[in-house]
Amino acid sequence: xxxxxxxxxxxxxxxxxxxxxxxxxxxxxxxxxxxxxxxxxxxxxxxxxxxxxxxxxxxxxxxxxxxxxxxxxxxxxxxxxxxxxxxxxxxxxxxxxxxxxxxxxxxxxxxxxxxxxxxxxxxxxxxxxxxxxxxxxxxxxxxxxxxxxxxxxxxxxxxxxxxxxxxxxxxxxxxxxxxxxxx
Amino acid sequence: xxxxxxxxxxxxxxxxxxxxxxxxxxxxxxxxxxxxxxxxxxxxxxxxxxxxxxxxxxxxxxxxxxxxxxxxxxxxxxxxxxxxxxxxxxxxxxxxxxxxxxxxxxxxxxxxxxxxxxxxxxxxxxxxxxxxxxxxxxxxxxxxxxxxxxxxxxxxxxxxxxxxxxxxxxxxxxxxxxxxxxx
Numbered sequence: 001x002x003x004x005x006x007x008x009x010x011x012x013x014x015x016x017x018x019x020x021x022x023x024x025x026x027x028x029x030x031x032x033x034x035x036x037x038x039x040x041x042x043x044x045x046x047x048x049x050x051x052x053x054x055x056x057x058x059x060x061x062x063x064x065x066x067x068x069x070x071x072x073x074x075x076x077x078x079x080x081x082x083x084x085x086x087x088x089x090x091x092x093x094x095x096x097x098x099x100x101x102x103x104x105x106x107x108x109x110x111x112x113x114x115x116x117x118x119x120x121x122x123x124x125x126x127x128x129x130x131x132x133x134x135x136x137x138x139x140x141x142x143x144x145x146x147x148x149x150x151x152x153x154x155x156x157x158x159x160x161x162x163x164x165x166x167x168x169x170x171x172x173x174x175x176x177x178x179x180x181x182x183x
Numbered sequence: 184x185x186x187x188x189x190x191x192x193x194x195x196x197x198x199x200x201x202x203x204x205x206x207x208x209x210x211x212x213x214x215x216x217x218x219x220x221x222x223x224x225x226x227x228x229x230x231x232x233x234x235x236x237x238x239x240x241x242x243x244x245x246x247x248x249x250x251x252x253x254x255x256x257x258x259x260x261x262x263x264x265x266x267x268x269x270x271x272x273x274x275x276x277x278x279x280x281x282x283x284x285x286x287x288x289x290x291x292x293x294x295x296x297x298x299x300x301x302x303x304x305x306x307x308x309x310x311x312x313x314x315x316x317x318x319x320x321x322x323x324x325x326x327x328x329x330x331x332x333x334x335x336x337x338x339x340x341x342x343x344x345x346x347x348x349x350x351x352x353x354x355x356x357x358x359x360x361x362x363x364x365x366x
Contacts, residue, residue, distance in 0.1 A: 001212060001228075001262055002337060002350060008229020009348045016346025018221065023272055025220035029184060035236040035251050037208035038201065045184075046191020053218040056239040058251040067302050068218050068241040070285070075272055079184055089206055089258055102253070102329065111328040119250050119329075145294040146285065146302075154185060163199025165192045167185060 021050040024075045029053070032069075032137075033083035034060040034090070038160045041083065045165070053077055059090035061123040062137035062144075070146045078151055082137045083165065084130055085158040091130075095122040130157050131168045138169045204233040207258045212236070215252075215320075216266035217243040217273070221343045224266065228348070236260055242273035244306040245320035245327075253329045261334055265320045266348065267313055268341040274313075278305040313340050314351045321352045 029052040031041040041047075041054050053072045055065045060083055069080065093101075099116050106112035125133045134155035141153045155169030212235040214224040224230075224237050236255045238248045243266055252263065276284075282299050289295035308316045317338035324336045338352030 001210065001264075002354065005228045005264070005339075005348070006350065009227055009346075012227055012229060013346040019344040019346070021221045021343070023219070023221075023270060027184065030218075035213075035238045035255060036206070037233050037236055038204045038206075040232050044192055044195055045188045046195060049223050050220050053220055054239050055218045056237050056251075057248070058254040064247045064250060065240070066298075067247060067305060068239075070302075071241040071272065071281070071305065071307075072218060074281070081184075081188070087206060089254065098254070098257070106328075109328070115249075115328045119253075122250060122254065124254075145289075145292070145298045156188075160204070161202040163192075163196040163202070165188070167189065171185065 018049055025050065025052045025072075025077055027051040028076055028078045030055060030069060030072050030077045030080045031083060032056075032060055032062065032065050032080060033158070034058065034085055034088055036085060036088060036160070039083070039085055039158060044083075044158055044163065045081065057123075059088060059123050059125060059133070060084050060137070062140045063121065063123055066144060066146060069141070073148050073151070078148070080141055080147075080151060080153045081156055082134055082141070082153065082169075083156045083158050084134045084137075085160055086130065087160050088125070088130075090124045091126055091128070091133075093124055094126045095120075095124055097126070098122045098124060134168050201232055208233065208235045208260055210234040211259055211261045213238060213252060213255050213260045213263045214266060215239075215243055215245065215248050215263060216341070217241065217268055217271055219268060219271060219343070222266070222268055222341060227266075227341055227346065228264065240306075242271060242306050242308060242316070243267050243320070245323045246304065246306055249327060249329060252324070256331050256334070261331070263324055263334060263336045264339055265317055265324070265336065265352075266339045266341050267317045267320075268343055269313065270343050271308070271313075273307045274309055274311070274316075276307055277309045278303075278307055280309070281305050281307060317351050
């Protein structure tokens, strides 16, 4: 893809007009979402380049985003939107299943076994509801000793078929999960 | 920002026409880049929604992207573009500096000290050149036991002032670093 990338970038740079943007995100926001190719983390919220830090990993999980969130907060961010999405690959297997599959595929080669064990938790969500998965990560961030106390953390579910996000955890403490618990 | 997000998303969903995209990235690519608000990881390469997994963290570092890359490769990706960028916050402090600052700011509260120590490496690059930082991550991925052997890993430096990317590590083994070493 190298030659395509270079050609496309020449066009991108020729029309580039964002060179004056400052390092700190102008809206003080972080979007934490999945690496999934179909998710446009800024577009779905109507955010522009320069307005938010975007952290993306498999599943949009909080567990390996802490390092980045702490550094982000050093540059003034104070809101985090946690976004998980429908049809997410992370919900198709368990941590044990992926560990076993990789080790087995490598005929238990010691370097592979060691690397798989050092990952430990693959952050996958098989058997968990989307709303629960979001709520777990919101709670993790709200209670994490390195996330600043006054940070607003909200939870969202994005539908890759419709382009719609639904807010499942609000900043006022409302959560779809709590509502379910009251039924 | 919740009400703005909801309002903006209603407009986004009203014009949404990407609901038929499949889960696996259609170009089999991963872009690994920084969470920096000024970087548009698809735009700079002329990629569209649906074509690439996008992994983003502080600095665009490989070290905490392995979990995501392995899961991504399970969905067929076989190329990784590692992108670091000019004016990156990660180059303004060392790991020790950030650890010390956070612990000191929390008056060495045990939960904070424990959490900082469990992060250990903040992946910051003070004193390292951009080209070196990219090359280190490309090498880490090329030699990682969990990254598939035939994966094409390339390295890029993005200039937030001009919108240009320069390729600093090619798939044929060329690297700016090696060139420097030959001078």
